[in-house]
Amino acid sequence: MSIFSYHLVKIPFSTAIKAICINPIPKNTKGLIHAEYMSSMTLGSAIVSTSRFLIQEVVVFAQWEDENALDDYLQEERFGRTLANGWHVRLSFMREWGRFKDFRIPEHKSELDGANSPVIAVTIARMKPLQIPRFLHWGRPVEKLVRDHPGTTLSLASFKFPNTVSTFSIWRTEQEMTDMVHGHNKVPKPKRHAVAMKERDRKSFHFEFTTLRFKPISESGSWKGQKNFVPNLKEN
Template sequence: MIVSAHIVNVSPPRALAGLRAKPGPEAIQGLRWSETWLMNPLRTGLLPSTRIDGIALIAVWDDDESLDKFLFHPLAKLYEPGWRARFEPVRTVGAWPGLADLPRSEKPTGDEPVGVLTMARMRLGKTRAFAAAAGAAEREALRHPAFLEGSSLMHPPNLISTFSLWRTAREMRQYTVGTYPGGHRDAMKKNDDKVFHHETVFLRLRPYETQGLWKGRDPLAAAMRQKADKVATPARDTSRAELFEPVTAANPNSRTGGR
């Protein structure tokens, strides 16, 4: 099982069109689950951002080959100008419909970068209370030195999510449950008291391949390059030239990293 994230910054009309064009397991071979999301920036002030600045597709696949085939599908074309990454799921807390096979016991990631996907089905009557509780956590994430990139995600009417990338799992935990400076931990406590959501899941992901640009850069490139310098690992077969271009300085959309 692998997880893919496909992110592209597009206009609100294109994002809304993409929201409705969700690939389904019944039509895509090897696809186990997927969801499309409107993207809006993590907040820097007191109020949540209402600006839609892109569309995201998060998907779970049988294997790399299934994802390779999907990249030729018409539904994948929207995301071609953006950024995508492949991940190994390494830890799950909570549960989500359609994702019963995610790993429960933690797989250590050491000093490798990690991705974090949180999803929740909001109790609509608790929307205002949740927005107030989450403000400090969003602002503090943006200031954390190990935060690489992230976005708030939503699928109306009541699905909400965050997707973020971190330098290491240890530093990510310092933000979520540690003492830096406590906004996320306080938000979790308020959720325990008021129960903002019907169901939630937290998924930690180990990236092993990236391609393209998110906000003009690959946020994982430096961290994965540092890992590759420390440990030489065999590359997965990339002989399918029609899928990927060779890595060159002139090709900023080349893949970075290896398994």
């Protein structure tokens, strides 16, 4: 059964620049279905700021044929060993909204163990270049909502030149996440996400876009000196 993985690692600037130009994860990597190499962004940061585009902070979101394929990659491939020095979480697919053609959506859908189980959300899109200013106008308030929400334990955005954008968030419970989506939270300006989605439905920002929801399987490593971001999961 295929799995997804989400990786964070900091690498030297020169290596990061090279990787932007030449993807370090070949498409023919054994057991790989698809991978997106991106650079991290701080959710809600100013458009022109040092925290908006964090070139050295690498994000990889990937789908694998199975966990053995991921294990082999992390142990045997050069860039895989680099990723193994960072942090990653393994993910089992739950549901999808929208479509992103490069990933192979599994027929099997996982279910959470209970109402208080953690859940992880990933969005990824190919932007329409002329819609980027409009996307930023409506999107940054949502970024701040997710970033500051008490229900998240880790949240960030990422990008890949010229037009790929993505977000990632770990939620303590599925209910807290769905309440945020529908604007039911007791936080300032709770309807920011719902308003932005209405604007997207009115006129799309993207060529293709999907929101994926996952059940976390396991978590490994550390990120910026912290670990165990996913509640109730043991570190590998």
